[in-house]
Amino acid sequence: MTVFKAFLKVLNQCKGTVILYSVILIVFGALNMQTNDNSTNFVASRPDVLVINHDEEKGITKELISYLKKNTEFIKVEDSEEARNDALFYRDVNYIVYIPRDYRADVLAGKNPEIEIKSTGDYQSYYAQLLLERYMKTTRNYVDICRAEDGSVDETALLEQVKSTLKKETAVETTSKLDADKLGRLSRYFNFMNYGLLAGAIFTICMVLASFNKEVIRRRILISSMKRRTHNRLLLLSNALFAVFLWAAYTVIGFILCGTEFFATKQGIAYMANSFVFMFCAVTIAFLLANLIQNKEALNGIINVIALGSCFLCGAFVPVEYLPDGVLAAAHILPSYWYIQNNETVKTIETWNFETVKPLLVNMGVILAFSVAFIILANLLSGRKRENA
């Protein structure tokens, strides 16, 4: 109890920093949750289009304008070529269609009149082009068929056929039963928790251990009648208790912010298990660092480098899909990468069975392997220190 009490007293001196890290986690975690993740939602896109018609607005030409109007946003731009070019440059318009004079007559005559276009070249303009080509091809096909059958074209009947064909659409249905939006937020919070756990747990444990490992204090403990192992065990237990408390606090905050309904779900349990394993890994990193470095100022700097570096490299701050392949490949050597990969996987799992859970277990295994490696390194270092004495 004496050791635990002293641990708490020393820990008390670090409370300001722990609170600061927690506030950063909550504030930035909450801000991060505001960003929308649309990876599982479908919204039809409507490009901005400008139509310049040099033909009479009737028949096939009228129907073309009507079709484009229905499927795109028509934009009004000043009637000058310079203004149109400016509109394209500033992305006010994605696509400009110039319908030539006698377009209708040429199509009905079986010709293939050329429609001039101007485009921004982005995906919106490709969609506009797709619409235009679809209309032109459909119209030409029906004209060809009519002309092949009886040599003449009934424009009214042809337009009926074209309209009926173009009406056909592919229905898109989102089959996921998960509240993808909320789950995405929870996932982003747990990704961000990577920073809270690394910075908070490592900082506090390192600072406390730096006090206990100070050479003069260590010697005083060594010459005491309390067994070294007993003292180390009590200190380890105190650190573990603190780490579990920190993890529990951050987890509860996460569920409160993102949706308490997930707390008892398989997804919620998976997030908790993953972060618990990662918290254990953070504790082992703290033990290794405390063995390596005694200087508190140096420790503070190194902890920030580790916490922030891991978060940026592994996708805690920036979504994984935006990170370059090279960065992600390098991030494999950090436990945070496997932790964040698990969070990203959890939000996509629909059916829970051994096959779907297996990748999570493998990643947790990798995190635990990192932890074991850190423990071995820490023991080797402290053993070498004892030998040198």
Added chain:
Amino acid sequence: MANVIEVKNLTKEYKELRAVDDLSFEVRQGEILGLLGPNGSGKSTTINCILSLLNFQKGEIQIFGQEMKPDAYSIKRDIGVVFQDVAVFEELTVYENLNYFCGLYVQDKETRETYIDEAIALVGLEEFRKFRPKKLSGGLLRRLNIACGIAHKPRLIFLDEPTVAVDPQSRNNILDGIKMLRDRGATIVYTTHYMEEVEMICDRVMILDKGKVLAQGSCDELKKLAKIEEKVTVEVAKLQEAILEKIRALKHVEEVKYEDGVLSVVYRAGTNNLVKLIDFLETEAISYSKIYSERPTLNDVFLELTGKELRD
């Protein structure tokens, strides 16, 4: 009197350097043994070997009649150590520090509280119980360091230069406390390079240099090794070389020096040397402002044994 510590043929080497060289000595129950020697003489290394904080190449160490080992926890219960460097938690108050370090020995809370109160009273920190170390002066910090080492009422106490960088008032307070501990029955091993402290509190002194014992005994016994009887110092404005020659010719005079208006005369034997020198100066009509006599110090002993000053 039983021996509390017995050290036989202790040798500790650091690569090329032999820090402790075949050292043998014992510490008797209830005495204050002073380990005196210049920096690097092997005092702290010897203590660290005795406490099993350092491995050593050769030798045997027994404390309370049992072999001292890193896991000799029953022996450690009765040992208290005050290190040269202040070893306290900056984050804990005076009382919390004492509670932690005493708690490493004494599990019972009530007994511990009594011991802590006694330790605080012994070093005079009653008014500073809730102070953190940063708020304490250098002297008070040293006192806290001592209290942390002795709060569990050990029977054997090692004090490794506890008065380094301490003001005179705190030093006297610390030395009085050490004597009080001895009077209560503790055996004390006290290392220092301040010979005045050794003369004030130690029952027996061991002079170390280059890891070896040069001499040991009581202060009076050691001073006899200095081979001088008395040193007379005179502050005098001007002296001719002829006068100095006459002083050198006086009976029992070993050495005469005159520098910066200070005449120093060392006598190897004789009685009433001071009176005889005053008579000589009056006869020669030499006026002086101050004259005093000193008995040989442990520094003179060290000088005699090694040819160098203790503080070199």
